[in-house]
Amino acid sequence: MELDLFAAQLSFPLDGFQAEACRALESGHGVLVCAPTGAGKTVIGEFAVHLALKSGHKCFYTTPIKALSNQKYADLVERYGKADVGLLTGDVSINSDAPVVVMTTEVLRNMLYANSPTLRGLSHVVMDEVHYLADRFRGAVWEEVILHLPDDVRLVSLSATVSNAEEFGAWMETVRGDTEVVVDEVRPIPLWQHMMVGRRLFDLFDTTAQDADPAARLVIDRDLVRHLKQRQSLDRYDNWQPRGRGRGPSQSSGTRPLPRPEVIARLDEEGLLPAITFIFSRAGCDAAVAQCLRSRLRLTTDEQADEIVRIIDKHTGELPKHDLSVLGYWEWREGLERGIAGHHAGMLPAFRHTVEELFVKGLVRAVFATETLALGINMPARTVVLERLVKYNGETHAELTPGEYTQLTGRAGRRGIDVEGHAVVLWQPGVEATEVAGLASTRTFPLRSSFRPSYNMSINLIDRMGATEARGLLERSFAQFQADRSVVGMVRSIEKDERALAELREQLGGEDSEYFEYAQLRERIRARERQLERQGRTDRRGDAVAALTALRRGDVIGIPVGRRSGLAVVLEPDHDPTDPRPLVLTEDKWAGRISAADFPSPAQALGTMRLPRHVQHRTARTRRDLASALRSTGIVAPTRYSKRKSPAASDRELATLRRALRDHPCHTAPDRERLSRIGERYNRLAREVDSKRQKVAATTNSLARTFDRILRLLAERGYIDTDGGVTENGHRLMRLYSESDLLVAECLRHGTWKGLSPAELAGVVSALVFESRQDATTADRGPTPPLQRALGETVRLWSALRTDEVAHKLPLTREPDFGFVTAIHMWARGEPLADTLLAAGDRGQALSAGDFVRWCRQVIDLLDQVHQTAPDPEVRSAAAKAVGAIRRGVVAVDAA
Known part of the structure; x- marks a missing residue:
């Protein structure tokens, strides 16, 4: 057996779940393996590589991010040699014809759509971190690959522990055929849960109760509970005490969290380093490192510091010397020499890779990281520390879910090094032990599909299989599979509700009774009132839009209302008849776009003020000066705003219904109130049943309906011909893989980007990939007239596209964001990094080097696509030159 030969090459015996999955794979089955972080799932992927090589076939090993692909490539090269292993990550291509190729999942998706000859001879595909298909931005790629791979390719899907593994496996069985689901919930390294309160480290759970009965319910440690009660008493006493001379809040009780250097030193005393401390902000990670550097904390010996310097030079030796200060190199290097580092997406990739290597080698012993480190990078630690149980999710501050807690703490415990891992939550005022225990003891992490048809996906499906087959494929997606399962439960609920409705009807005397008629009359009045209320809202919005x-x-x-209430001046009008969003500046110095939702009564011009020809509203000084000028106009915002009269007040139908209710015989019946309550219950339940029926109808074939709407829009715009075939413009769209794919295709089709220099083309392309961390904007029109014209035309095309998307009830293409235009234009023209980072920043803060490189790479990626697809040879040439101009300095080093 090949498994015996493979296992003999390993330095450790296979665990039960590994052996089970490998046996299934050798027997010709596909496998879905769900196991905790660090359990050794990748061994099964490596066995698939072994099987492919032994049979003379190919194996693709896919990962969700480039860093993981690079890491896996290095692992496989070490095992099989450079000749047999390749790497494809979009901007890197190494030995692509090798029998084993590591790649990002997007690369494989693009290969499948292009029918790439590289697919010939493919027998196995490993999809590492397949639970990424829940990612709302990129998750659809995983399902596209699963659905499009040829049936004879064996799929090895490796996932973190999810609570609905059987459901996911049932879907895989449906779309891929014979698939064995292997679930292992046992961590290879036991995890101990702790809370650190001040300098004291407590077990979270009472382990003695568990030792006596492993099946017993988890009980919070009594010493911890008692200590926290004492802390809370000290807090109350301290808050009651009057503030004396020089005394600030909480200084006497010592209830503040321990400073970070002291936390690390305390963990070191307990033998719990190396540790990863998760801090849910980049600035917080950098501040933590700076705080440690200001202390006397040192976690390395002189010999280790020498080794660290050697590894630093290996990774950063090619960085331009004149950029080192701008990059914060010297502070970063000092931290590493002392065994301390940050790790987040805002860092230069070369810096991140250095930290990763030093941490794995045990030379860096304290890392402060954002949660992105928990997404598969091989950086396990002895201990994971959580400073807070709340994080910003892009929209609001939200509490950690049990799944997020499990994923973060899953980094604790290094296989083959540690006998146990440790998770430490730092106590803060307001944090309850029961809250931490709830997160630590819950293992619910359901996998939910994020699959939705896009323009690019739809046009590729049409070209490959036609509309009918494409609808069938969409109906086989995991998203529709889950939706259909939810429909089953909803239908059962409707049946139960209908039985309850029948009972209530009987209590009212049946459908022919006067009481039932009276109840229905009341329902008609309520429905008419709601209809008139909606009509009033629509009319008010129509007035506001106009x-x-x-x-x-x-x-x-x-x-009139909201956080931005008060005076504002219009910087940039918007004449979109469906959803105008003019750009304004308020007297409080806020600049952004407003909408009809901000106006319960229509906006009125109270006066006018002169504006500079070009308003750079993103700069604080401009906002301050304009706001001051606005306040000095003497214009006063009205204190009261007129409101439209409610339509219900003059509605004849409503008046007739109310009169009929008063005249009904049951209106004066002695048991009217009792029966009215029954009637209300009946009407409320009937409304719920009607709502559920509408949801069932909407859920059934929902993806296919969205697909049909996309096809209608594409046909109207000339991407699909009258016979349902793909036009020349459609073939261009097939090769554009971007969040704004159709907008890019429209710009190329209309020649919007003709006549631009390479730097100007880079600027306009950046508007379709960049996302400001603050409010997006289209006010900064670029540094040159041709670029200003191109950006204006791009926005006009986007506005027209959005109007069509609203009409077709499709998700809206996001607005172009000009926040990176000036910076990328400067960089492509050869200007210094320091000036470029400052131009790309916000509110006077320079953009981080890591973010700059990341956005440059995304611009390069889209420029490469423009180079391949643009119909105009000048645009193609400018795109190629722009790529070369951007790929210099720090960008070139990290693209290598």
Whole structure:
């Protein structure tokens, strides 16, 4: 057996789940393996590589991110040699014809759509971190690959522990055929849960109770509970005490969290380093490292520091010397020499890779990281520390879910090094032990599909299989599989509710009774009132939209409600008849776009003010000066705003229904109130049943309906011909893999980007990939007239596309963001890194080097696509030159 030969080459015996999955794979089955972080799932992927090589076939090993692909490539090269292993990550291509190729999942998806000859001879595909298909931005790629791979390719899907593994496996069985699900929930390294309160480290759970009965319910440690009660008493006493001379809050009780250097030193005393401390902000990670550097904390010997310097030079030797200070190199290097580092997406990739290697080698012993480190990078630690149980999710501050807690703490415990791992939550005022225990003891992490048809996906499906087959494929997706399962439960619920409705009807005397008629009359009145309320809202919005579209540049208006209420001046009008969003500046120095939702009563121009020809509203000084000028106009915002009269007040139908209710015989019946309550229950339940029926109808074939809407829009715009075939423009769209794919295709089709220099083309392309960390903007029109024209035309095409998307009830293409235009234009023209980072920043803060490189790479990626697809040879040439101009300095080093 090949498994015996493979296992004999390993330095450790296979665990039960590994052996079970490998046996299934050798027997010709596909496998889905769900196991905790660090359990050794990749061994099964490596066995698939072994099987492919032994049979003379190919194996593709896919990962969700480039860093993981690079890491896996290095592992496989060490095992099989450079000749047999290749790497494809979009911007890197090494030995692509090798029998084993490591790649990002997007690369494989693109290969499948292009029918790449590289697919010939493929027998196995490993999909590492397949639970990424829940990612709302990129998750659809995983399902596309699973659905499109030829049936004879064996799929090895490796996932973190999910609570609905059987459901996911049942879907895989449906779409891929014979698939064995292997679930292992036992961590190879036991995890101990702790809370650190001040300098004291407590077990979270009472382990003695568990030792006596392993099946017993988890009990919070009594010493911890008692100590926290004492802390809370000290807090209350301290808050009651009057503030004396020089005394600040909480200084006497010592209830503040321990400073970070002291936390690390305390863990070191307990033998719990190396440790990863998760801090949910990049600035927080950098501040933590700076705090440690200001202390006397040192975690390395002189010999280790020498080794660290050697590894630093290996990774960063090619960085331009004149950029080192701008990159924060010397502070970063000092931290590493002392065994301390940060790790987040804002760091230069070369810096991150250095930290990863030093941590794995045990030379860096304290890392402060954002949660992105928990997404598969091989950086396990003895201990994971959580400073807070709340993180910003992009929209609001939200509490950690049990799944997120499990994923983060899963980094604790290094296989083959540690006998146990440790998770430490730092106590803060307001944190309850029961809250931490709830997170630590819950293992619910359901996998939910994020699959939705896009323009690029739809046009590729049409070209490959036609509309009918494509609908069938969409209906086989995991998203539709889950939706259909939810429909089954909803239908059962409807059946139960209908039985309850029948019982309530009987209590009212049946459908022909006067009481039932009376109840229905009340329901008709309620429905008419709701209808009139909706009509009023629609009319109010229509008035608000009309008023917004009539505004001109320089008009001063009053925003009636919300955080932005008060005076504002219009910087950039918007005449979109469906959803105008003019750009304004308020008297409080806020600049952004407003919408009809901000105006319960229509906006009115209260006056006008002169504006500079070009308003750089993203700079604080400009906002401050304009806000001051606005306040000095003497225009006063109204204190009261007129409100439209409710349509219900003059509605004849509603008046007739109310009169009929008063005249009904049951209106004066002695048991009217009792029966009315029954009638209300009946009507409420009937409304719920109707809502559920609508959900069932909407859920059934929902993806296919979205697909049909996309096809109608593409046909209207000339990407699909009258016979359902793909046009020349459609073939261009097939090769554009971007969040704004159709907008890019429209810009190329209309020649919007003709006549631009390479730097100008880079600038306009950046508007379709960049996302500002603050409010997006389209006000900064670029540094040159041709670029300003191109950006203006791009926005016009986007606005027209959005109007069509609204009409077809499709998700909206996001607005172009000009926040990176000036910076990428400067960089492509050869200007210094320091100036470029400052131009790319916000509110006077320079953009981080890591973010700069990341956005440059995304611009390069889209420019490469433009180079391949643009119909105009000048645009193709400018795109190729732009790529070369951007790929210099720090960008070139990290693209190598």
